[in-house]
Amino acid sequence: MRKVKVFSASVRGKFGESPENFGDNLMHHLLGELFDLEVQYVPPAEAELLGVGSVLDAYWRRVHRDSVPIRKRRPWRTLHIWGGGFMTSESRPIWPQRISYHAVRGPRSLERIQTKNKIFLGDPALLLPQIWPGATVLTKKILLVPHFVTFQYFNDKYLSILPKDWGILNLLSSPREICEKISGSEFIISNSLHGLIVADAYGVPSCRIHPYGPIKGDGFKFIDYEEQRGKLLNVPYYMEDILNGKINLKDEAFSPCRPSASTIEGLISSFPMK
Structure with missing residues (x-):
């Protein structure tokens, strides 16, 4: 099983050592069950994937800066975004790595990112069934x-x-x-x-x-x-x-809004590390 380096806003240390936030921890199960990938939780600057949760602004919220100092930049690393969103209306997607967007949670998050990629909309938690x-x-x-x-x-x-x-x-x-x-x-x-x-x-x-x-x-x-x-x-x-x-x-x-078949298919097909 191939490992994928994931940053999750609420996970500290090795997964399972302490109770964590339900939403943020879903990547552990979704990646394993759907894509046969093992999640390795890492600090923000080491991550190669962000997924479920309000995590697009997680690094910005930690450093409280609108740019990353040169000594901390990691332009040789790519951070893939799959279904995450922003926590607040004023935060920014500041990360040391290059960012590659594949899916974000919703249209408000889409408005705030700069990308030429075709971006799918949806929260990966919709794949739980x-x-x-x-x-x-x-x-x-x-x-x-x-x-x-x-x-x-x-x-x-x-x-x-x-x-x-x-x-x-x-x-x-x-x-x-x-x-x-x-x-x-x-x-x-x-x-x-x-x-x-x-x-x-x-x-x-x-x-x-x-x-x-x-x-x-x-x-x-x-x-x-x-x-x-x-x-x-x-x-x-x-x-x-x-x-x-x-x-x-x-x-x-x-009444519930079940995700459409196209939403399910789009989330799965937009995953960048199959």
């Missing part, structure tokens, strides 16, 4: 999928008062378990972008709720995805309004 078909039996009626930094808040505040057929999912669980639980639910409530993307991937209705915590970004990533999705995500709701029945979760506005 290609490696894990999902649950065959429903396990929960409603599943809350909070961003991992807000899980404890949701667990402490809501777990004891939720209806018995509702649940809360910890995004620091194993990615496969997360996909099985999302696909085995009737409805997803989430403030995590990848909670909503995975719901779409498996055809599960979903709605977005307020952050309720220090989630990074200014909302750019949600707009970027919804424009590629082709259907607006709802304005974030308050959890209390959902629990009090003020929001009709059967409304057509919450």
Whole structure:
């Protein structure tokens, strides 16, 4: 199995040594299952591939500079971009390596890059059903999928008062378990972008709720995805309004947007290291 050097914004050290961000860790599974490649997580300047997540501006956010000092530039290395996006509306795709774009998350990210390549739009997390078909039996009626930094808040505040057929999912669980639980639910409530993307991937209705915590970004990533999705995500709701029945979760506005066959084919065909 050939190794590919990948930078992932939340991974520290060897994969699996500690719980990490669900979305950022999906490359480990997608590359292995779809392309028979082994992910080797490396520092930013050593990476040859960026994929799932708001990672196009990750180096810029770390160095807080609009250019890379000459001594740190690596123009002999190429950094391939496959499906990633920007975290914020003001950040920049600054990297020590040469950048080669193949796919980005959405049209807002596409507007901010300079390339002559034909760029495909889509988040690679939409490919998850290609490696894990999902649950065959429903396990929960409603599943809350909070961003991992807000899980404890949701667990402490809501777990004891939720209806018995509702649940809360910890995004620091194993990615496969997360996909099985999302696909085995009737409805997803989430403030995590990848909670909503995975719901779409498996055809599960979903709605977005307020952050309720220090989630990074200014909302750019949600707009970027919804424009590629082709259907607006709802304005974030308050959890209390959902629990009090003020929001009709059967409304057509919450119906899933399964990725089209052309989106799946385009994501796979645009992968640069087959």
